[in-house]
Amino acid sequence: MxxxxxxxxxxxxxxxxxxxxxxxxxxxxxxxxxxxxxxxxxxxxxxxxxxxxxxxxxxxxxxxxxxxxxxxxxxxxxxxxxxxxxxxxxxxxxxxxxxxxxxxxxxxxxxxxxxxxxxxxDPTIQGQIGAAQYNAMGAKKALVITTPIGAIPFVDARTNGFSDTFNGGTTLAEIPVSNLNDANRIKTITMTELTKDPEIDAVFSIGSCCISAMLEARNDLGDRGEAMQWGTIDVTVGATDALKAGEMDFALNAxxxxxxxxxxxxxxxxxxxxxxxxxxxxxxxxxxxxxxxxxxxxxxx
Structure with a gap:
C-alpha cells in the first residue's frame, strides 16, 4: 500500500x-x-x-x-x-x-x-514562473509536456499558468495519466510533437514524471536539442545532473x-x-x- x-x-x-x-x-x-x-x-x-x-x-x-x-x-x-x-x-x-x-x-x-x-x-504560480524563465531567454515557441486538460486539476493549473504567461506560442505534448510512469511512451509523444514542428525552441516538463524522458529527447535531437531551451517543474537527481552538465536551463524547486x-x-x-x-x-x-x-x-x- x-x-x-x-x-x-x-x-x-x-x-x-x-x-x-x-x-x-x-x-x-x-x-x-x-x-x-x-x-x-x-x-x-x-x-x-x-x-x-x-x-x-x-x-x-x-x-x-x-x-x-x-x-x-x-x-x-x-x-x-x-x-x-x-x-x-x-x-x-x-x-x-x-x-x-x-x-x-x-x-x-x-x-x-x-x-x-x-x-x-501554488501550481498556477509554478507555471507562471516557468514561462517567465523562457520569456527572459527569448524563446518563441514552447512545447509543454503535460497531461490532457481535465485529467489532473493541479497539472491543468501548471499548464494554464504557463500558457497564460508565456509570450510566445504554446503546444502541448499530452501524456495519458496511465503512461506517467512510462518514460518510453513520454519520450515518444514528446518526439512526435517536436518532429512535427521544427519551430519549437523550448521544452517545459510539467513535473518529475517527465524529466528523464525529456532529457532523452534532448539528446536524440542532437544539434537542435543543444540549441533549444529546456526546463522543468521539480528537482530530481536527473535534473541536477543535467543542470550541472549544462543540458538544462532551469528547474523549479518546490x-x-x-x-x-x-x-x-x-x-x-x-x-x-x-x-x-x-x-x-x-x-x-x-x-x-x-x-x-x-x-x-x-x-x-
Missing amino acids: GLSTPVMAEDDLTFMMVTHSPSSDPYWTSVVSGLEQAGEDLGVNVIYRGTDKNLNDPNQQQRNIEAAIASSPDGLIISNPSPDSLNDSILKATDAGIPVILVNQGGDQVEAVNALTFVGD QQYAQGYYPVVLLALYHRQAVLPATSLFITGPAVITPENVDSLLAVQ
Whole structure:
C-alpha cells in the first residue's frame, strides 16, 4: 500500500501522511525524508502512506485516507490533487476531530475540508514562473509536456499558468495519466510533437514524471536539442545532473523536503501548545535552480 516504516518515538502522538504518490517517486522521496526527520526531531511517530504505483490514483488514495481515519491518528497530512474525489473523505477526518493539514496539492481547499492550513506551493504560480524563465531567454515557441486538460486539476493549473504567461506560442505534448510512469511512451509523444514542428525552441516538463524522458529527447535531437531551451517543474537527481552538465536551463524547486517537515511541526505545536496556524497557506517554493546555483543546492543534500 505504499506504506513506509514508521519512525517511532517515546511521545504517543502519531501523525500519518496520505498522498497521491508512491514513496519511491523521485519527488516524494524528499518529502518522506522531511517527514521522518521531523518525527525524529520532535519526538512523534510518523507514517507515510502513498499509492502503490500510479501517480494520482484518487480511488486508492480515498481508501487510504479512510483506513488512516480508522486507525485514529493524532493528525493527518493529506495531499488533495482531486478535490471532487477526496473532499468527502477528508471531511470525515475533520468531522471526527482529527486535525488535518493539506500538503503539496489542495491549497484552495483548506476551508472546504476544515483543514488547519496548507503546506506547499501554488501550481498556477509554478507555471507562471516557468514561462517567465523562457520569456527572459527569448524563446518563441514552447512545447509543454503535460497531461490532457481535465485529467489532473493541479497539472491543468501548471499548464494554464504557463500558457497564460508565456509570450510566445504554446503546444502541448499530452501524456495519458496511465503512461506517467512510462518514460518510453513520454519520450515518444514528446518526439512526435517536436518532429512535427521544427519551430519549437523550448521544452517545459510539467513535473518529475517527465524529466528523464525529456532529457532523452534532448539528446536524440542532437544539434537542435543543444540549441533549444529546456526546463522543468521539480528537482530530481536527473535534473541536477543535467543542470550541472549544462543540458538544462532551469528547474523549479518546490523545496519539498519542507512539505514533509513543516506539517509535523505545525501538528506538534497544535497538540502541545494549542498553537493554530495564522495563515491558510505556508508556501515552500518554488525556487529557481540553474546551472549557476545548482552546486549550492547539492552541497546540502
